[in-house]
Amino acid sequence: MTRLETMLGGSPYVAYLYGYPHKTAYRPLSPAPSLESVWARERREALFLYLHIPFCEMRCGFCNLFTAAGPREDVVQGYLQALTREARRVKEALGPTTFARIAVGGGTPTLLDVAGLHTVFDLAEQVMGADPHRLPVSVEVSPETVDAAKVAALRSRGVDRVSIGVQSFLESEVASVKRPQKTAQVESTLDLLRSAGFPTLNIDLIYGMEAQTEETWLASLRAALRFAPEELYLYPLYVRPLTFLGKKARAWDDQRLALYRAGRDFLRSEGYTQVSMRMFRARHAPAVDGPVYRCQEDGMVGLGCGARSYTERVHYSSEYAVGSREVRSIIASYSERTEASFGEVGYGFVLDEAEQRRRHMILSLLAEGVELAAYRQRFGTEALADFPELAELETHGLARRTPEALRLTDAGVERSDLIGPWLHSEPVRALMEGYSWR
Structure with missing residues (x-):
């Protein structure tokens, strides 16, 4: 029996691959190369600029992202100051550069206040030279942190895509993954985002949660379609080490494949095109505009603690953790770094x-x-x-x-x-x- 045949005999949910190699394959690089040497032979005509905000109002029970919940204001301000120092040093190393995409993620970027959001966009535009008004720009938001002032700020800076993690429109289901979310607040936030006129609204939903059924899963999908999202991402629930769900002494599912198929078939019947296992795109979604970007070939510049950067030969980032104490320690160390220290690449993976x-x-x-x-x-x-x-x-x-x-x-x-x-x-x-x- 081949390895593939053996794997096909088990769960289809092994791991979500959104980059290769995975961040758990990264290790300290010694000696640490300079940014200039890492980027020396790279094409710089179509780069992706990603800015990471590693803070949330809470950590969901399934989350293994690099983020800290409920940070003090001085921690947030210290982080933004370090982000500014990093951006200046990275731009110095890159020199003349053309960007094709901008994304602000986390964590939850809208945990920042309006001034903080403008700081992030000032870095993208004035330091890195990526004009949000001329490029596709995506920002992650949450129902708990978005308000009219923040939405107005995002629209004024050229954001044309917002992505909101709803996960489920049933309060009992989100409660099972330690997310105390009120459906009325979710719907109010979606109304706000729609009224603001963002060309693309993406809604994230999760299947495989405790006590979820095909009926409740389809109910969430129908609820999402009331807001006519241009994109929908359907994520299977993963239970990972050190997360709240990962610490529960119980076996997990497997009804995910049946729920996936039900969701896929339903969205296709509603006119959505399946782009990948997770992504579904509506007929009314705008054409993707801006310079061509191909993740297989073009590089990524990641700014912030937890962000990854990709060149053809070297992938690098800050160190990664899930545990609260370790995450906060890494953020504190990042916030103390000097501008000069950001000129070295100390942690990553070298691709032959x-x-x-x-x-x-x-x-x-x-x-x-x-x-x-x-x-x-x-x-x-x-x-x-x-x-x-x-x-x-x-x-x-x-x-x-x-x-x-x-x-x-x-x-x-x-x-x-x-x-x-x-x-x-x-x-x-x-x-x-x-x-x-x-």
Whole structure:
């Protein structure tokens, strides 16, 4: 029996792959290279600028993001000052740069007050040279932290996409994942966001929560559609180490696959196009505007504690943690750093040529598919020769090959969280398995 066949005999929910290698494969880099050397040979015509705000009003029971709940105001201000120092040093190292996208995430960016939000956008525009009025800009918001003044500030700075984590419109379900959320407040916030005229509203929902049924899951989807979101992301519940749910002594599901299929079929019947396992896009969604950005090929500049940056050869970030004490310690150390200290890359992963090819292949396959000519043009070799294991996906009906591309079938898409980890290289798997959660 092959490794894929063994994995197919278990849960389809192994791990969500949104980047490769995963952050748990990062380690201290010694000697630490300079920012200038890391970016020296990189294309800088279509970079993604990401700014991370590692604060929330609360930590949800399923959350393993790098964030601290309920920070004091002096901690927030100290962080923003350090973010300013980092932005200046990074821009110095990058030199002339063109950005294709801007995103502000976390955590919860709208935990910041209006002045704090303007500080973040001032950094993007005045320090980094990324004009929010000319580029697609996405910001994460939450029902508990958004108000009319913050919404007006975001619109005034050119934000054209807001993403809100609702998770469920049933209070009993969100309570089961330690999220004390009131449906009336959620609906009021969604009304506010719609009335503000953001071209794209995204709503995040979660399936697989305790006591959730197909009926209640579809009820949440119907509730979401009342606000005509341009995008919907459907996330399976993951129970991860050190989270509130991860500490509960119980077995978790598995009805997630049935709920996924019910949600997928419902949204398709309502005219939504499935873009990936998680993402669904409405007919009325605006065309994606701005410069072309391809995550397989173009770099990312991450600013802030918890943000990751990607070049072709080096991926790097601050250290990662989930536990409250460790997260706060890392944020405190970040906030004390000098501008000069941000000129070194001390923690990350160096991709050799084999890992660069693998990253391109995995990220392509889990999105629009592996375009064979694009792979050949970039690497000078054939994707299916470099990765003969891909033929096994066809054998099991998980992918279909045409002369132009290899793309996942519906059966493959619903197993994206298995296929991604299956394709990890052995060195990356070993690093991830050796990671010490804290």
